[in-house]
Amino acid sequence: MRDSICIHVDGASLRVESHQTVTSALMRSGISAVRKSPSGEPRGALCAMGSCHECRATVNGVRGVRTCLVNVEEGMTIEREQPVLKTSMGVSVVHETMSFETDVAVIGSGPAGLAAACAAAELGKTVTIIDESPGPGGRIWSHRGSPPVEARPWIERARIAGVQRLQGYSVIDGKPEELKVASVKDGTRHRVLCSSVIIATGARERFLPFPGWTLPGVVGAGALQSLIKGGLPVSGRRLVVAGTGPLLLAVAKLAVSEGAKVVVVEQASFADRSALAIPLLLSPSRWRPARELWNSLRGVEMYTSSWVTAARGQQHVQEVSIRTPQGIKTLKVDGLAVGYGLIPESRVAAGLGCEIDEDGFVRVDEHQQTRVPGVLCAGESTGIAGSESALDEGLVAGIVSAGRNPRSRLLARVRRHRFWGQAIEKAHPLRDEVLQLAGAEDVICRCEDVRAGEIAGCVSRREARLIHRWGMGHCQGRVCEGSSMCAALEGSDSVRPPWTVAPPEARIETSR
Amino acid sequence: MAIPHFLVVGAGIVGAACARELAREGNRVTVIDSGPGAGLQGGTAAGMGHVVVNEGDPDTLKLCLRGRELWRSDAPPMSERDSYWETGTLWIAEDEETLLQLEGAQKKLESVGVVSERIDGRQLIKLEPALAPDLAGGLRVPHDGVIYAPTAAREFLNASPKVTCHFGVSVKNIGDGMVELTDGRIFEGEAVIVATGISVLTILGEAGARLAEKVSLYPREGHLAITARGTRILDHHIVEAGYQKAAHSTSNHSISNHSTSHHSTSHAGSKSGSVACAILPRQTDQLCLGSSRRPGEPGPVDPNMMMRVIDRCERFVPSVKTLPILRTWTGARAATSDGKPLLGPVPGLQRTWIAAGFEGLGITQAPAAAELIRQRIMGESCTLDPWPWDPARPYKNNSALTKRESDHA
Numbered sequence: 001m002r003d004s005i006c007i008h009v010d011g012a013s014l015r016v017e018s019h020q021t022v023t024s025a026l027m028r029s030g031i032s033a034v035r036k037s038p039s040g041e042p043r044g045a046l047c048a049m050g051s052c053h054e055c056r057a058t059v060n061g062v063r064g065v066r067t068c069l070v071n072v073e074e075g076m077t078i079e080r081e082q083p084v085l086k087t088s089m090g091v092s093v094v095h096e097t098m099s100f101e102t103d104v105a106v107i108g109s110g111p112a113g114l115a116a117a118c119a120a121a122e123l124g125k126t127v128t129i130i131d132e133s134p135g136p137g138g139r140i141w142s143h144r145g146s147p148p149v150e151a152r153p154w155i156e157r158a159r160i161a162g163v164q165r166l167q168g169y170s171v172i173d174g175k176p177e178e179l180k181v182a183s184v185k186d187g188t189r190h191r192v193l194c195s196s197v198i199i200a201t202g203a204r205e206r207f208l209p210f211p212g213w214t215l216p217g218v219v220g221a222g223a224l225q226s227l228i229k230g231g232l233p234v235s236g237r238r239l240v241v242a243g244t245g246p247l248l249l250a251v252a253k254l255a256v257s258e259g260a261k262v263v264v265v266e267q268a269s270f271a272d273r274s275a276l277a278i279p280l281l282l283s284p285s286r287w288r289p290a291r292e293l294w295n296s297l298r299g300v301e302m303y304t305s306s307w308v309t310a311a312r313g314q315q316h317v318q319e320v321s322i323r324t325p326q327g328i329k330t331l332k333v334d335g336l337a338v339g340y341g342l343i344p345e346s347r348v349a350a351g352l353g354c355e356i357d358e359d360g361f362v363r364v365d366e367h368q369q370t371r372v373p374g375v376l377c378a379g380e381s382t383g384i385a386g387s388e389s390a391l392d393e394g395l396v397a398g399i400v401s402a403g404r405n406p407r408s409r410l411l412a413r414v415r416r417h418r419f420w421g422q423a424i425e426k427a428h429p430l431r432d433e434v435l436q437l438a439g440a441e442d443v444i445c446r447c448e449d450v451r452a453g454e455i456a457g458c459v460s461r462r463e464a465r466l467i468h469r470w471g472m473g474h475c476q477g478r479v480c481e482g483s484s485m486c487a488a489l490e491g492s493d494s495v496r497p498p499w500t501v502a503p504p505e506a507r508i509e510t511s512r
Numbered sequence: 513m514a515i516p517h518f519l520v521v522g523a524g525i526v527g528a529a530c531a532r533e534l535a536r537e538g539n540r541v542t543v544i545d546s547g548p549g550a551g552l553q554g555g556t557a558a559g560m561g562h563v564v565v566n567e568g569d570p571d572t573l574k575l576c577l578r579g580r581e582l583w584r585s586d587a588p589p590m591s592e593r594d595s596y597w598e599t600g601t602l603w604i605a606e607d608e609e610t611l612l613q614l615e616g617a618q619k620k621l622e623s624v625g626v627v628s629e630r631i632d633g634r635q636l637i638k639l640e641p642a643l644a645p646d647l648a649g650g651l652r653v654p655h656d657g658v659i660y661a662p663t664a665a666r667e668f669l670n671a672s673p674k675v676t677c678h679f680g681v682s683v684k685n686i687g688d689g690m691v692e693l694t695d696g697r698i699f700e701g702e703a704v705i706v707a708t709g710i711s712v713l714t715i716l717g718e719a720g721a722r723l724a725e726k727v728s729l730y731p732r733e734g735h736l737a738i739t740a741r742g743t744r745i746l747d748h749h750i751v752e753a754g755y756q757k758a759a760h761s762t763s764n765h766s767i768s769n770h771s772t773s774h775h776s777t778s779h780a781g782s783k784s785g786s787v788a789c790a791i792l793p794r795q796t797d798q799l800c801l802g803s804s805r806r807p808g809e810p811g812p813v814d815p816n817m818m819m820r821v822i823d824r825c826e827r828f829v830p831s832v833k834t835l836p837i838l839r840t841w842t843g844a845r846a847a848t849s850d851g852k853p854l855l856g857p858v859p860g861l862q863r864t865w866i867a868a869g870f871e872g873l874g875i876t877q878a879p880a881a882a883e884l885i886r887q888r889i890m891g892e893s894c895t896l897d898p899w900p901w902d903p904a905r906p907y908k909n910n911s912a913l914t915k916r917e918s919d920h921a
Contacts, residue, residue: 038741038796081742082742083797084831086641087641092826092833092834094833173815459548459549459679460548460549460552462549462552462557463552466551466557467552467662469796473741476839491548496813496839496840496841497840498839501740501837505833506831506834507834508834
């Protein structure tokens with residue numbers, strides 16, 4: 001049931017529908033920029049899944065709330081972040097903390113997390129899922145109202161098996177037997193005491209900086225998908241969906257079905273992508289979805305071997321330039337979605353001491369066990385292979401965490417999924433041109449407004465961080481980490497608490 | 513005539529300051545550092561960046577004061593974000609007894625010509641409304657401030673084309689006036705200045721080991737946190753009075769701790785370490801929250817220690833927990849057994865100098881230490897009496913301490 005409720009944005013009242021995120025409600029009301037960068041540029045949501053922190057605002061008086069992770073509520077106040085006043089009227093009160101005891105703590109409630117939770121709970125373990133979003137499903141099954149068909153059986157199974165869910169919490173610190181979590185809404189800290197941890201934090205989009213990518217209205221490809229599923233109307237809108245990978249087609253399909261006019265811009269060449277034909281032929285379960293996808297995209301303008309070179313606009317993206325084999329094209333747009341594939345989200349794993357490989361993936365054995373006793377990892381953070389793979393890996397992790405041995409058929413399936421994931425990756429190699437789009441004056445670190453020219457001469461990550469402040473902001477480097485400029489820097493970063501920047505642990509109670 | 517050539521090992525704030533001092537006399541300077549660039553390791557990278565004329569013995573006070581003078585008048589050009597910013601230090605007394613100690617501190621400061629101003633509890637709140645309302649009072653030292661040390665180290669080295677840097681290399685051996693790298697390269701110079709912080713005695717090999725029998729150098733770990741932008745609710749560097757006491761309580765050689773009435777600051781000699789409130793505003797509109805001290809190399813962030821630090825900060829700035837924290841980290845200060853830096857020639861060697869062991873005051877004292885090293889090496893008259901810091905001081909009563917310079921009265 002959707003009701004009309006009243007929220008207050010920077011003092012002005014706004015009527016919005018319930019059951020949607022604050023980001024979505026603001027965008028529907030035409031507010032795409034919610035904050036200003038250190039140099040004063042307007043900024044709005046980029047990833048719409050809690051990674052970029054660009055959508056943060058002061059919500060109900062709490063600083064640093066990621067508005068994409070919080071649903072609107074009656075009477076909610078949303079304010080642009082202002083400097084904290086030097087006077088402190090009232091008393092600082094630390095929120096009451098609680099301890100939750102559970103056998104298995106599952107971090108993330110996407111396919112891997114849900115499957116892991118179901119498997120462990122059905123084998124008699126008490127299970128608690130910790131997830132940043134308001135509801136279960138993760139990025140791929142993000143929804144508004146009722147979950148998508150694929151997700152429903154898992155959510156139902158988890159419910160029947162008695163899985164507890166801590167929705168709206170980030171894991172910010174801890175050790176394998178005790179996780180510290182913080183509410184994304186008000187900063188309340190709790191402890192989760194557990195005997196094993198299954199990390200199912202998935203992946204986030206890879207963003208490659210280009211001129212204009214910081215303009216409000218430029219979002220990730222997956223972000224657009226989430227926003228539309230979350231209720232953002234796109235009917236009649238001109239949208240460019242660009243970047244690389246099969247996600248672009250899925251996003252385009254969704255946008256077209258909602259009435260948008262979509263142009264798809266894929267950087268990979270037709271030749272590269274045709275390499276997918278053989279793995280596809282070997283994978284009958286993917287024939288039908290592939291055909292449906294293809295049919296639904298009839299009439300969509302599509303460019304391959306093409307990429308976005310610049311976005312322009314005042315306060316909001318209005319125009320996009322794309323480089324095609326036929327030359328530069330300039331399109332008038334209402335929005336731009338760009339995503340260059342996925343990169344693993346492995347900060348929690350790193351914080352818990354798990355081994356991370358050079359591409360950022362968590363190293364696991366055949367049983368999804370990391371090198372840290374009692375810590376398992378399943379899904380995209382171990383390798384990008386899609387939701388079917390994540391489900392099966394989740395089952396393996398859940399079964400193993402319950403002290404059982406997974407069947408060899410299940411393990412064989414996981415191996416096959418990996419093969420498919422690698423094939424997709426190979427069919428979409430990033431071309432050099434898209435890695436070098438940012439000019440010296442373009443921002444590469446959005447949190448701290450570090451420009452490409454500033455770190456051009458840097459050798460090490462340490463230098464880029466300490467001298468130029470790259471990665472020193474709220475997102476902790478999550479957004480720029482995927483860019484080639486950062487990959488070229490020497491050294492690695494240690495993950496220290498907080499593993500995710502959370503709202504403060506205390507609030508000011510005004511004197512009564 | 514060949515241009516004299518000097519070698520500096522360590523491109524932290526102290527080594528970099530030494531390099532600049534020697535280069536500005538027209539000398540050629542080669543800087544060697546194991547890190548990826550200047551100021552990216554050790555205390556320079558991990559420290560808060562405060563420039564504080566600290567209460568302590570008169571010699572330390574003078575070195576701090578000269579350091580501060582030079583930061584104010586002679587810092588290398590830097591962006592506004594990184595340059596010296598005079599926040600002033602506000603030493604805060606929690607209770608009347610500590611306030612009395614601050615009066616003593618003020619007299620000491622006065623004796624070396626440092627201006628300070630006593631502040632009562634009520635004025636304190638006017639000056640810094642975010643402070644707790646029940647604090648007894650404080651002492652304001654106006655010209656103290658903050659510098660961004662990694663950039664400062666870098667700019668010290670950029671200041672002269674006569675400085676050549678070799679980064680990412682490790683030292684195999686240091687001889688008298690000679691440095692041999694593990695990659696086989698050998699550098700020779702008029703003198704070598706070794707400024708590698710905690711590792712300084714190890715890196716000096718035999719000569720270092722001999723010195724280590726007389727004066728030990730050990731790491732003191734500290735925990736720090738930084739808040740998000742937009743949270744600079746303080747204008748001053750806030751330090752609780754008694755910080756010094758807390759600071760030295762982890763040392764076996766420390767001044768004894770007479771007072772027992774202070775609760776959370778003193779855990780004398782314990783392995784669990786001590787914490788004291790030190791909050792430094794930064795030009796990026798953030799607050800750096802500290803600090804802790806415990807013996808040992810910097811380890812991973814210990815959540816309990818971090819919590820103790822922030823709890824202690826909360827005692828003085830009650831709203832501190834309402835500010836989002838972006839990062840936490842640890843670092844180590846290099847402390848000497850007698851609490852004074854080692855600044856001068858290595859006993860037994862003629863052309864090898866040492867500049868280390870500043871224990872948390874390295875950034876404050878770096879320009880003064882570098883000036884002193886230059887003055888002694890070049891045989892100029894010294895601005896400050898160099899003997900309190902001479903590495904040969906433990907040999908005071910035997911012949912090893914021969915005044916090679918008769919320049920200083």
